[in-house]
Structure formats: C-alpha cells, structure tokens
Amino acid sequence: MINTHVDYENVSQEHTIQDAMQQGELLRMAMRGEMNSENKSAFGQFFTPAPVAQLMASMFTCQEPVIRILDAGAGLGTLFTAAVTGFCQRETPPEHILVTAYEIDDSLIEHIHRAMHHCEHICATHGIKFTGTIKHEDFIESGVALLSQANTLFSPLDDEEAAGFHCAILNPPYKKLQSDWLEKQRLQEIGIEASNLYVGFLALAMKLLAPLGELVAITPRSFCNGPYFKKFRRDFLHTMALQRLHMFESRTHTFKADEVLQENIIVYATKSQERAEQVIITTSSDIEDDLFSTYTVNYQQVIHPNDPHSFIHIVQDSDGAQVVAAISQFHTTLADLHITVSTGRVVDFRAADYLRMEPEAATVPLLYPLHLQHGVVRWPSPGSKKPNAIVDTYQTQSLLVPNEHYVLVKRFSSKEEKKRIVAVLYEPDQFPQPRVGFENHLNYFHQEGQGLDPILARGLVAYLNSSLVDAYFRQFNGHTQVNATDLRSITYPTRSQLEALGGQIKLQALSQAELDELIKKELLPMAESEEGPTHQLTQGK
Ligand SMILES: C[S@@+](CC[C@H](N)C(=O)[O-])C[C@H]1O[C@@H](n2cnc3c(N)ncnc32)[C@H](O)[C@@H]1O
Structure with a gap:
C-alpha cells in the first residue's frame, strides 16, 4: 500500500509553487492503481x-x-x-x-x-x-x-x-x-x-x-x-x-x-x-x-x-x-434530395424469435456491419457469430425494406478502418429475395422506406467515402460512432452532381486516391484557391 498521508504540521515554509504542483502530481501517480476501484467508477475518478x-x-x-x-x-x-x-x-x-x-x-x-x-x-x-x-x-x-x-x-x-x-x-x-x-x-x-x-x-x-x-x-x-x-x-x-x-x-x-x-x-x-x-x-x-x-x-x-x-x-x-471551404461549396441537404438516413430497423434481441443463423426457406437476408467487407456487401457470412437471415412473415414486415438500392454506413467504425465513414452500396441484383433487413448497427439511406435511384446511390457512396467528407466529419465528431444525425448534418452536392459522379464510376475499381481525385475534378474546381485563417506555432502555454 502506498502511503498517501501528508503530514500537515511539517509542510515546510519554503514550498514553492512548483513544489505544490509536483506534490500533487506525485500523489496522483502514487494513487493510481491504489484507488478503490468501486469509487473510481462510481465517482468517475x-x-x-x-x-x-x-x-x-x-x-x-x-x-x-x-x-x-x-x-x-x-x-x-x-x-x-x-x-x-x-x-x-x-x-x-x-x-x-x-x-x-x-x-x-x-x-x-x-x-x-x-x-x-x-x-x-x-x-x-x-x-x-x-x-x-x-x-x-x-x-x-x-x-x-x-x-x-x-x-x-x-x-x-x-x-x-x-x-x-x-x-x-x-x-x-x-x-x-x-x-x-x-x-x-x-x-x-x-x-x-x-x-x-x-x-x-x-x-x-x-x-x-x-x-x-x-x-x-x-x-x-x-x-x-x-x-x-x-x-x-x-x-x-x-x-x-x-x-x-x-x-x-x-x-x-x-x-x-x-x-x-x-x-x-x-x-x-x-x-x-x-x-x-x-x-x-x-x-x-x-x-x-x-x-x-x-x-x-x-x-x-x-x-x-x-x-x-x-x-x-x-x-x-x-x-x-x-476542408471547410470545400464542403461549404455544397448547400444541398439530404432533405433537399428527398433522402432520409435511418438506423437499421432490426434490433436483434427484440426480433430474436425471427432470426436465423443461416438462410432457409421463407427467410430474407439480414445485414449486419460484418457483411460490409472491402467496400461491398458480402452475404451470407457462413459460420459468423451473427444471424444471416430473418424470417419474412407478416410480423416482421415493419422491420424489412424492399430489395432495392440503398447506401449503408456502419454506425461504429472498427479500429482497423482508416476512415470513420464506411459507405457501401447495397445492390438488389445480388439477392433473389423480395425484401431485406438491416440490423440496428447500420445506418441506411433511403427514400421514404424505399430504395434509391441506382446512379444517385452510387454518387452518394462515392461522396461519403471521400477523404474530404472524412476530414470534415472528424472536425465535429471525435469518436468512432457515426450517428444518423451526423450524416444528416453534412451538406451534399446537388442531385445532378451526385448523378454525374455516380454515372462515371465503378466503385470497387477505384483506389482512395483515384476517388479523391475524381471528387476534386468533378465537384471542387474552386477549392484550391481558398485561403485559410491564421496559423502559428506557439511555445509555452
Ligand atoms: C474526473 S475526477 C477529477 C478530479 C479533479 N478535479 C482532477 O482534475 O484531478 C472527478 C471528481 O469528481 C468527484 N465527484 C464525482 N461525483 C461527484 C459529485 N456528485 N459531487 C462532487 N464530487 C463528485 C469524484 O470523486 C472525482 O474526484
């Protein structure tokens, strides 16, 4: 046990300011690990x-x-x-x-x-x-x-x-x-x-x-x-x-x-x-x-x-x-685009009775973040810890959406991922089923519960995956969680700009550098000329 007792009678008269801070610091370090862990968590110490x-x-x-x-x-x-x-x-x-x-x-x-x-x-x-x-x-x-x-x-x-x-x-x-x-x-x-x-x-x-x-x-x-x-x-x-x-x-x-x-x-x-x-x-x-x-x-x-x-x-x-100057060139909101972003409707513990580890008759795909891999949807994921399917019955209709085009964004990016926003295009051709379920750890972009126009969706994925949006996002979000509110608060290029972008690219074929270059060329011809405010290095406090 480290002794953290201080003998007040003998606090010497020549204590300087540095002594006071140093003593506190020594005490802080000495107390680490010695503290009652119940108090530590109960009192947020x-x-x-x-x-x-x-x-x-x-x-x-x-x-x-x-x-x-x-x-x-x-x-x-x-x-x-x-x-x-x-x-x-x-x-x-x-x-x-x-x-x-x-x-x-x-x-x-x-x-x-x-x-x-x-x-x-x-x-x-x-x-x-x-x-x-x-x-x-x-x-x-x-x-x-x-x-x-x-x-x-x-x-x-x-x-x-x-x-x-x-x-x-x-x-x-x-x-x-x-x-x-x-x-x-x-x-x-x-x-x-x-x-x-x-x-x-x-x-x-x-x-x-x-x-x-x-x-x-x-x-x-x-x-x-x-x-x-x-x-x-x-x-x-x-x-x-x-x-x-x-x-x-x-x-x-x-x-x-x-x-x-x-x-x-x-x-x-x-x-x-x-x-x-x-x-x-x-x-x-x-x-x-x-x-x-x-x-x-x-x-x-x-x-x-x-x-x-x-x-x-x-x-x-x-x-x-x-980054701010570049993003401020975009004034379109998701509402202007008539697009909504929501969290996936399937909360697994609430729908437990309807979840299946592997696809079977009368089920449709259920997508978790683990199904988004290397920029594409990989489903099913055999042997994964999460269910791959949800029963398609009248009780689950409110949890499912039509099998159309959506943009999916993980709500929590993993430590390995370099970028906070990981957007993936969900394409219906992969799946014969009429509906699909998105689990609650995914955000999905949709149009009144229906899918998006495929070209628009492709443009949206490209924009969201750009380094520009990632850098902007980090300015207001300091953690790995990506809330639907965060995605709503970003401004977007116009519909025609997004469509022009979406019409040009094959998402998987592009490297990050190529994608960023395309975004710059298509959307930001003016960005380079913007001037930033003052910046200097300072010594001391
Ligand atoms: C994060 S620590 C910071 C301690 C100190 N201010 C520092 O900077 O080193 C928060 C402190 O608040 C105390 N605390 C927690 N809940 C409290 C409450 N409701 N009223 C007063 N103090 C509280 C804890 O015991 C702890 O000492």
Whole structure:
C-alpha cells in the first residue's frame, strides 16, 4: 500500500509553487492503481495531470482584485491549486482568492485539505489573502439546491455563491445518467437536460458563474456533436461565449494510464451572450508537449449559424480550413434530395424469435456491419457469430425494406478502418429475395422506406467515402460512432452532381486516391484557391 498521508504540521515554509504542483502530481501517480476501484467508477475518478491543470489555469484572464474560484469534483485539488498558483504568479496578483471545492468522496477530503494548505501558504508568500472552503457534498444536489434558492426571495446563499464565481475550473466526473437516476431528475428540476454527469457539472458551473465569469473544463469531446447533448450544447452556446478549444492529438495519451479512451478537449468560455468573433484552437501532441499549434478561426466556422444541431466543429489547421471551404461549396441537404438516413430497423434481441443463423426457406437476408467487407456487401457470412437471415412473415414486415438500392454506413467504425465513414452500396441484383433487413448497427439511406435511384446511390457512396467528407466529419465528431444525425448534418452536392459522379464510376475499381481525385475534378474546381485563417506555432502555454 502506498502511503498517501501528508503530514500537515511539517509542510515546510519554503514550498514553492512548483513544489505544490509536483506534490500533487506525485500523489496522483502514487494513487493510481491504489484507488478503490468501486469509487473510481462510481465517482468517475480520473485525475488531471499537473501540466494539463497548468495549461487550463493559464487560460483565465480575470483581473478582479477579489477572485472567487469554483472547483467542482476537486479530487486531489490539482485544478484549484493550478488556478491559485497561476494567479499568484501574475505581475499584478489579486488581493484575495477564495476557493470553493466540492468533493463527494470521503477518502479524498484529506488531500483537498492538503492542497488548500499549500494554496494558503503560497498566497501568504505573495501577500495575497486566501480563503478555502471544502464542501464535502454532492455537487449536483447542492448546486441544484443553491440555484433553486437563488431564485427565491430570501436567498440563504454564502456570500461568494450569491455573487457568483469569477472562475470555474473543472474535470468533471464522466458517467452516463439513466432517466430514473436522482442526479438526472434533480437537474431536470432546474431545466438542465444531462445525458451524462459531466454535462450536469458543466451546466451547473456555468449557472453559478458571475456575469463575464470564466469556465475552463477538460471533458470528453462527445458533447460537441452527440445527439443526446443537443439541449446542453444550445444552452451552453447561448449562455457562454466560446473562446478557445484545446485538442490533444494523441487520442488516448492524456489519461492513458487511467485507461480513459475518450478523446478529451479543454474548453474555455466566458459567461456572456456576446459571441467572440473568433475562436482560438490550440493543439498539442500530448500533455508534456510545451509546443503547440495555435489556429484562429471565425466563430461561424466552429458553430455554423444555421445548424439546427449546434455542432461544434474543431478546425485545427489550414488543411482543416480548406476542408471547410470545400464542403461549404455544397448547400444541398439530404432533405433537399428527398433522402432520409435511418438506423437499421432490426434490433436483434427484440426480433430474436425471427432470426436465423443461416438462410432457409421463407427467410430474407439480414445485414449486419460484418457483411460490409472491402467496400461491398458480402452475404451470407457462413459460420459468423451473427444471424444471416430473418424470417419474412407478416410480423416482421415493419422491420424489412424492399430489395432495392440503398447506401449503408456502419454506425461504429472498427479500429482497423482508416476512415470513420464506411459507405457501401447495397445492390438488389445480388439477392433473389423480395425484401431485406438491416440490423440496428447500420445506418441506411433511403427514400421514404424505399430504395434509391441506382446512379444517385452510387454518387452518394462515392461522396461519403471521400477523404474530404472524412476530414470534415472528424472536425465535429471525435469518436468512432457515426450517428444518423451526423450524416444528416453534412451538406451534399446537388442531385445532378451526385448523378454525374455516380454515372462515371465503378466503385470497387477505384483506389482512395483515384476517388479523391475524381471528387476534386468533378465537384471542387474552386477549392484550391481558398485561403485559410491564421496559423502559428506557439511555445509555452
Ligand atoms: C474526473 S475526477 C477529477 C478530479 C479533479 N478535479 C482532477 O482534475 O484531478 C472527478 C471528481 O469528481 C468527484 N465527484 C464525482 N461525483 C461527484 C459529485 N456528485 N459531487 C462532487 N464530487 C463528485 C469524484 O470523486 C472525482 O474526484
């Protein structure tokens, strides 16, 4: 057992700022693997490495003489320590820093005391008054109660909470919320729709900020486009002015040792309804990387003004800007094309009685993602773990579609696949059966439940499989899941452009490079001349 006890009496007077961060970092590393795994998963505990905490803290610009800081889900106190030490190092430091740290887990409270102790000491050496408050409470419960009380006439709030925080620094817990969970219901009481705990934390924190208050948070990237995050995204973008996004190029590195496989981003925003004209996008290869690229893009390129889903697009560099410029030449939506994209109707455990491992009399093909191989439909797949067929009977009619042309896209791309969108043409000639079933892990493009025109479908497959669409898709989708909403949000070439494309190609015969060249020649004669916004490499934070 690693000793994580800190002897407060002997915290030496000469502790410097670096000591404070280093001690926290040593503790974080020592605690890895030693932590109670039940708490780790119940409370979504992944602690922020010190360099990331310092990067986050460096984003605050607050110049108030008295600064109130919120750290919700404080863990070991790394984030508020980074914020406090950051403010201490200012040329004109504040006169008074107040920190309110919420933490639910008993076992972490002593570490937060330690961190508060460090902060107090460091502030004292800089002539700054420090007030630390540890709230050993459930932030959701307390935050909701605070905000409900704040709306009543007689507000019993603490002074700092009543006035609002100037800065909130968060690495919130990540946990999916089921609809009957108390956290979800509590948040709904004050109008917050949260499909994940981290979004609940962000929504509460932004509500607890003072006007022009600053929020910096490291979170999974899923809120940028996930369909379940739409309401939050809208509220967030309405209440907060997005200023900066920071990406880590390496997908898993930031919390690698903690086995966090989500793609993480740092988001920095101020509480104001006045939109920033530009958003700064910084990218570093990993947490130790002091050199990162800075790219400034127009706000409208990050959040498209007419996007009903308010997706957040992360345009990282000039290549990314060219992609945006190229895609913005297409204005046709799927609705304009009278095409719909849906998830496959067959949910296998619900239709279990009708599924057959191998085709037999009175069955029709049932397609799973495994049947899409090397750009074509390969069916049946004998000996596969998934059924190959579904009984064609009146009970299954609502699950089947006519055997016509469709475009199929896997909902989850596999790790081996280089591209996120894998589109395949389903051609009816392969199958004598009158109908076909698409399993729920496939998206399929159709026209009111019927097939598509074959040439149009072919053009659509070519467009969806282009590197251009893949690069555009990655700007707003940070995971391997391809939702029907994502596919609906892309703009497409016109019907005649798609048909011209579809008329020209034999899909299987084309390499990726040949396909991209054809797309460029047919659809993008102007793309090369577009200029991107400013791009530079920056040393330090
Ligand atoms: C992802 S960790 C981050 C910890 C710390 N902020 C950091 O960056 O290292 C989330 C923290 O939130 C705490 N937590 C989880 N649910 C909470 C709740 N409902 N109220 C307060 N804290 C909570 C966890 O115990 C954990 O310490």
